[in-house]
Amino acid sequence: MTVLERAPELGEVGAGISIWPRAWRILGDLGVADRLADGVRPAIQAGLRRPDGRWLAKVGPGAADRIPVMVHRARLHEALVDALVARDGVEVRTGVKVGGLADLDTLPGEPADLVVAADGIRSTIRHELHQRDDVRYAGYTAYRGVTAEPVPGEASTTGGETWGSGLRFGWAPLVDGRTYWFVSANRPAGEVGGDHHADVTALVGDWHDPIPQLLAATPPSAVIRGDISDLRLPLKRFDHGRVVLLGDAAHATTPNLGQGACAAIEDAAVLAAQLDGHARIADALVAYDRIRRPATQRLVRASRLVGALGQVENGALLKARDAGLAGLGAVAGLLSR
Numbered sequence: 038m039t040v041l042e043r044a045p046e047l048g049e050v051g052a053g054i055s056i057w058p059r060a061w062r063i064l065g066d067l068g069v070a071d072r073l074a075d076g077v078r079p080a081i082q083a084g085l086r087r088p089d090g091r092w093l094a095k096v097g098p099g100a101a102d103r104i105p106v107m108v109h110r111a112r113l114h115e116a117l118v119d120a121l122v123a124r125d126g127v128e129v130r131t132g133v134k135v136g137g138l139a140d141l142d143t144l145p146g147e148p149a150d151l152v153v154a155a156d157g158i159r160s161t162i163r164h165e166l167h168q169r170d171d172v173r174y175a176g177y178t179a180y181r182g183v184t185a186e187p188v189p190g191e192a193s194t195t196g197g198e199t200w201g202s203g204l205r206f207g208w209a210p211l212v213d214g215r216t217y218w219f220v221s222a223n224r225p226a227g228e229v230g231g232d233h234h235a236d237v238t239a240l241v242g243d244w245h246d247p248i249p250q251l252l253a254a255t256p257p258s259a260v261i262r263g264d265i266s267d268l269r270l271p272l273k274r275f276d277h278g279r280v281v282l283l284g285d286a287a288h289a290t291t292p293n294l295g296q297g298a299c300a301a302i303e304d305a306a307v308l309a310a311q312l313d314g315h316a317r318i319a320d321a322l323v324a325y326d327r328i329r330r331p332a333t334q335r336l337v338r339a340s341r342l343v344g345a346l347g348q349v350e351n352g353a354l355l356k357a358r359d360a361g362l363a364g365l366g367a368v369a370g371l372l373s374r
């Protein structure tokens with residue numbers, strides 16, 4: 038198998054990532070999970086709060102088989118590379134930008150039997166196959182950070198989200214003891230530059246504990262920012278002859294349910310199982326499409342809805358939202374999903 042990656046070298050951004058139980062089990066089967074955590078996960082009190090700290094809904098501490106494992110992205114990436122790339126003798130060619138399907142025919146060696154296009158939300162291959170500009174800006178940007186060291190107290194025993202007006206803060210302890218946090222803020226698309234740490238401090242620095250402590254424990258250079266987008270319209274199919282779309286290329290979602298990468302991991306597991314179970318690759322791809330398209334497109338819709346609720350900014354709507362959430366025991370279910 039050959040992996041073509043446009044980046045000059047393999048690596049990941051400095052942020053945390055939630056890995057939900059189904060994806061965690063797949064990583065377990067691949068021998069990756071053991072490299073990330075020793076099985077002990079912090080039992081935390083999570084939930085949804087207002088900026089002054091009052092709880093709208095409390096969840097947990099949840100059962101281990103229902104809560105995500107929180108890891109640093111760089112660790113996940115390293116573990117995947119160590120466990121899979123090295124062990125299976127996969128050839129990884131970095132610094133290779135695929136401009137379109139025709140490029141693949143110019144590579145040395147036999148033409149590929151199967152092309153898996155896992156080239157992200159702005160997928161070149163999806164664009165070539167579907168011929169449309171289909172990335173939608175969600176209306177909010179995300180800042181992300183990880184504390185340099187574990188922060189004692191509430192920062193390591195609690196987690197969840199705090200919803201303000203057009204503004205959210207979320208945090209969760211990572212398995213290595215540090216804490217991952219994010220801020221999502223309504224903003225015009227494409228703002229660049231600036232001091233991200235100063236921005237988030239101005240936005241949420243006076244919110245309830247442990248938010249100020251988490252910001253103080255995060256070096257300014259460790260804060261990253263990116264606009265949030267998803268696919269405007271669901272694709273009609275993921276398979277196209279010998280080519281198949283996987284991960285964000287097929288179903289990029291807003292991160293409100295923290296499951297985009299998990300969905301990509303599940304895609305890969307289902308694709309592998311279907312390839313094992315079918316004599317013809319084309320039949321396996323059709324089966325993969327049938328299994329994964331509905332599930333992932335539901336995820337995109339649900340995540341978009343949570344984002345719309347979380348980013349409400351209008352005064353009357355905001356009051357109605359908070360009153361609704363406070364009265365809604367179902368929030369516990371929503372968050373634990």
Ligand SMILES: Cc1cc2nc3c(=O)[nH]c(=O)nc-3n(C[C@H](O)[C@H](O)[C@H](O)COP(=O)(O)OP(=O)(O)OC[C@H]3O[C@@H](n4cnc5c(N)ncnc54)[C@H](O)[C@@H]3O)c2cc1C
Nearest residue numbers: 042043054055134135156157284285292295296297298299
């Ligand atoms: C703020 C934020 C928080 C998130 N939090 C979570 C979370 O907690 N849990 C979770 O499960 N998911 C989360 N996600 C979603 C997750 O990051 C994505 O769903 C996941 O990265 C998708 O993986 P992918 O491999 O499909 O695409 P990508 O990660 O985008 O990888 C695509 C790769 O293809 C390469 N590439 C692109 N074009 C070309 C080309 N033409 N030629 C060669 N190489 C190319 C890129 O360089 C890149 O390495 C979050 C996303 C955001 C934005």
